[in-house]
Amino acid sequence: xxxxxxxxxxxxxxxxxxxxxxxxxxxxxxxxxxxxxxxxxxxxxxxxxxxxxxxxxxxxxxxxxxxxxxxxxxxxxxxxxxxxxxxxxxxxxxxxxxxxxxxxxxxxxxxxxxxxxxxxxxxxxxxxxxxxxxxxxxxxxxxxxxxxxxxxxxxxxxxxxxxxxxxxxxxxxxxxxxxxxxxxxxxxxxxxxxxxxxxxxxxxxxxxxxxxxxxxxxxxxxxxxxxxxxxxxxxxxxxxxxxxxxxxxxxxxxxxxxxxxxxxxxxxxxxxxxxxxxxxxxxxxxxxxxxxxxxxxxxxxxxxxxxxxxxxxxxxxxxxxxxxxxxxxxxxxxxxxxxxxxxxxxxxxxxxxxxxxxxxxxxxxxxxxxxxxxxxxxxxxxxxxxxxxxxxxxxxxxxxxxxxxxxxxxxxxxxxxxxxxxxxxxxxxxxxxxxxxxxxxxxxxxxxxxxxxxxxxxxxxxxxxxxxxxxxxxxxxxxxxxxxxxxxxxxxxxxxxxxxxxxxxxxxxxxxxxxxxxxxxxxxxxxxxxxxxxxxxxxxxxxxxxxxxxxxxxxxxxxxxxxxxxxxxxxxxxxxxxxxxxxxxxxxxxxxxxxxxxxxxxxxxxxxxxxxxxxxxxxxxxxxxxxxxxxxxxxxxxxxxxxxxxxxxxxxxxxxxxxxxxxxxxxxxxxxxxxxxxxxxxxxxxxxxxxxxxxxxxxxxxxxxxxxxxxxxxxxxxxxxxxxxxxxxxxxxxxxxxxxxxxxxxxxxxxxxxxxxxxxxxxxxxxxxxxxxxxxxxxxxxxxxxxx
Amino acid sequence: xxxxxxxxxxxxxxxxxxxxxxxxxxxxxxxxxxxxxxxxxxxxxxxxxxxxxxxxxxxxxxxxxxxxxxxxxxxxxxxxxxxxxxxxxxxxxxxxxxxxxxxxxxxxxxxxxxxxxxxxxxxxxxxxxxxxxxxxxxxxxxxxxxxxxxxx
Ligand code: FES
Ligand code: FES
Numbered sequence: 001x002x003x004x005x006x007x008x009x010x011x012x013x014x015x016x017x018x019x020x021x022x023x024x025x026x027x028x029x030x031x032x033x034x035x036x037x038x039x040x041x042x043x044x045x046x047x048x049x050x051x052x053x054x055x056x057x058x059x060x061x062x063x064x065x066x067x068x069x070x071x072x073x074x075x076x077x078x079x080x081x082x083x084x085x086x087x088x089x090x091x092x093x094x095x096x097x098x099x100x101x102x103x104x105x106x107x108x109x110x111x112x113x114x115x116x117x118x119x120x121x122x123x124x125x126x127x128x129x130x131x132x133x134x135x136x137x138x139x140x141x142x143x144x145x146x147x148x149x150x151x152x153x154x155x156x157x158x159x160x161x162x163x164x165x166x167x168x169x170x171x172x173x174x175x176x177x178x179x180x181x182x183x184x185x186x187x188x189x190x191x192x193x194x195x196x197x198x199x200x201x202x203x204x205x206x207x208x209x210x211x212x213x214x215x216x217x218x219x220x221x222x223x224x225x226x227x228x229x230x231x232x233x234x235x236x237x238x239x240x241x242x243x244x245x246x247x248x249x250x251x252x253x254x255x256x257x258x259x260x261x262x263x264x265x266x267x268x269x270x271x272x273x274x275x276x277x278x279x280x281x282x283x284x285x286x287x288x289x290x291x292x293x294x295x296x297x298x299x300x301x302x303x304x305x306x307x308x309x310x311x312x313x314x315x316x317x318x319x320x321x322x323x324x325x326x327x328x329x330x331x332x333x334x335x336x337x338x339x340x341x342x343x344x345x346x347x348x349x350x351x352x353x354x355x356x357x358x359x360x361x362x363x364x365x366x367x368x369x370x371x372x373x374x375x376x377x378x379x380x381x382x383x384x385x386x387x388x389x390x391x392x393x394x395x396x397x398x399x400x401x402x403x404x405x406x407x408x409x410x411x412x413x414x415x416x417x418x419x420x421x422x423x424x425x426x427x428x429x430x431x432x433x434x435x436x437x438x439x440x441x442x443x444x445x446x447x448x449x450x451x452x453x454x455x456x457x458x459x460x461x462x463x464x465x466x467x468x469x470x471x472x473x474x475x476x477x478x479x480x481x482x483x484x485x486x487x488x489x490x491x492x493x494x495x496x497x498x499x500x501x502x503x504x505x506x507x508x509x510x511x512x513x514x515x516x517x518x519x520x521x522x523x524x525x526x527x528x529x530x531x532x533x534x535x536x537x538x539x540x541x542x543x544x545x546x547x548x549x550x551x552x553x554x555x556x557x558x559x560x561x562x563x564x565x566x567x568x569x570x571x572x573x574x575x576x577x578x579x580x581x582x583x584x585x586x587x588x589x590x591x592x593x594x595x596x597x598x599x600x601x602x603x604x605x606x607x608x609x610x611x612x613x614x615x616x617x618x619x620x621x622x623x624x625x626x627x628x629x630x631x632x633x634x635x636x637x638x639x640x641x642x643x644x645x646x647x648x649x650x651x652x653x654x655x656x657x658x659x660x661x662x663x664x665x666x667x668x669x670x671x672x673x674x675x676x677x678x679x680x681x682x683x684x685x686x687x688x689x690x691x692x693x694x695x696x697x698x699x700x701x702x703x704x705x706x707x708x709x710x711x712x713x714x715x716x717x718x719x720x721x722x723x724x725x726x727x728x729x730x731x732x733x734x735x736x737x738x739x740x741x742x743x744x745x746x747x748x749x750x751x752x753x754x755x756x757x758x759x760x761x762x763x764x765x766x767x768x769x770x771x772x773x774x775x776x777x778x779x780x781x782x783x784x785x786x787x788x
Numbered sequence: 789x790x791x792x793x794x795x796x797x798x799x800x801x802x803x804x805x806x807x808x809x810x811x812x813x814x815x816x817x818x819x820x821x822x823x824x825x826x827x828x829x830x831x832x833x834x835x836x837x838x839x840x841x842x843x844x845x846x847x848x849x850x851x852x853x854x855x856x857x858x859x860x861x862x863x864x865x866x867x868x869x870x871x872x873x874x875x876x877x878x879x880x881x882x883x884x885x886x887x888x889x890x891x892x893x894x895x896x897x898x899x900x901x902x903x904x905x906x907x908x909x910x911x912x913x914x915x916x917x918x919x920x921x922x923x924x925x926x927x928x929x930x931x932x933x934x935x936x937x938x939x940x
Contacts, residue, residue: 021864185924679925713922722929
């Protein structure tokens, strides 16, 4: 096996010294000369007709430079999936949720812009609104979008194998439901952006986004501009988790204001607006029936899910498909059916969030595995091992596991948590539970239908030969992708990490679909590797000419040229190099030819040494409708064990410990892999234990701040033991695949299974508030009394 | 009516005229250009805007600039020296305690305040000491490790 010099280490991240010292620039840290400040007018009503808009009082206010509404902005529809563009930047004649955008103002100061917004007069005719799936699908319910009768945004019906037969042949059949609540991304940096429009008609948008590429295309389409005249860049981004993975109306409004005023315009969401805009995890209601044989063999899975979608589609089409497709694994399962429904209502749209579509489905299903195990008297861990897919297996819905260290993950958490000693031997009130999960390493297809490359990368050597510059349009949003690509470039070139500089997040640097679906390490990583190898080859080709040695007889490692066999006389090259560097202090004196010398000579022979790389997945998936969603060139997988304490008198749950093993293929940066695992777990714990966006009966978010919307703090985060399981993914660069989302999959069901182990109760609704758990315990006690 | 105030930030004296409703966070960020101090909420919930004011950590979004008249303030920019990063900053880098980095300046200042007052905190004291600083990315594990590695 090849040994590596740069990857698979714990190298310090290249961006963190700047982040630790306050030097890292985020969008709101930027101030430009003459910059204006923008503000949005958003609907106070959940559902209303707009009868008239009068902006005259706003325009009169001194300092106001522009006011725009749908009248000027036009009615170009946009959204996430082209098949379902159902939004306009500003409401045309109807608002559909509290927060729907109606107008935008740019002024010399933010307080003036806000004052101007308050002076815009809108006459509404308030319409009846619906806020739940149940109400929205009733006969006679208010309709949100004329084209989608019954408020049905999307429905999916799939069957693989023969589920009826599978269930008939099962010895045990279990049906349960699972309900979750709407989440919020709760990234600490609110969305913000700055748009500039220059004298040559080029629009530059600097934004806190995960997806510069998609934002660029959306801006170009909505503003009617050439893609080449729109540049989108992201500075450092305070995370996104999926919510920042599409163009938002503020970005589009900001671009319009900048084009109109010819001045830079800055806009920010307040925390309240982050909640109002939504686009985070849907509220799911699953009903799953699973059948198994007495020996534990899984036979069939029947799945129905209703998704509370909110007012627009956003990522919803992909979500409703992912919800079904990602139950196809990680267990061998021949028969699976899925009926999914996404329903519109008058709340902010839901979208994608870490573990897109699949988290609650897994929470439901993995509980059932434990129930089956209990019924047949099998250790739940053994049941999982018995049914586990192996490397090379394909699910019934055509997802291929080209590498799959799932069994190794299970063994790792078994040992890491001392499972065998603890399971079945915990004192009353304490419990242990486990679950598994898997996730894509990048969506197999882009969001818009296209043959586009998913990532392109440029690597260029500086003329002195000392440094490799990597240019990628990918998005570092906190996950560590810049460092991963710098490491991949260094490894592929054969030079130390400190000799790589990297710039990213700018559509001028190429095409990259961005940070979503855990795609960048594999996809951008491939393109980076190819570009670096291209550069490496060019340098070696020049050396081959100069030294009369075949390219294949040379290698570059740690910044030195290594020769297969005898080292040829390279003194002429060294003399030439030193002459070029007269007066410099760092002339080479090693007995090995340095990469620096070689690449300077290459520059002298060929001019700038530039290599490009690109990546797109091979054709993936089956032929059925929706087959594309869930496909990926590779899948990461995890197993987790949770240990909990349940206070039987109050229903209070404490999570004592989580042990997590994740197969990420080859770990590019071990520390970053662990960081993704730990972060995923904290988000899973938040969703399991307390997160819930709560609305009043008018569709307004009640807990639109980080005090009342409770994410995990230092006080409730348990210690986590992370175990990185490495496999060799044939479709990944150096064998690497995802970790950013797969690691969240088992967290909630592992906790639920541990709660059952501790308290004897199953809870089918999240979050696990003390009241909910207490009631479950009460019922359980009643039941036991009754049967006693 | 603007009011003239004086303050010392990171050992440098400032004299500025401020509106009575301007927060210290906004003054530091937008008027003085010390953008290392972040704002994640503006309502005192996230801790990203933490600065050390007269020896105590505060959420600078909850403090009016005029209240900081004559104050001595330390922001993230004041931590590193000519010799390089402060040991806590270095530990955060080395332990991988930073992902998006938006919570980091506030987190490091809270940790520094904790260690200044209690050089050998227990795990519980560390959790308590930085409990006002939210981080959505890291799950706090590596932040604990970083702080633990610098306690005496
Ligand atoms: S910005 Fe001050 S606490 Fe969040
Ligand atoms: S590192 Fe992103 S919020 Fe802490």
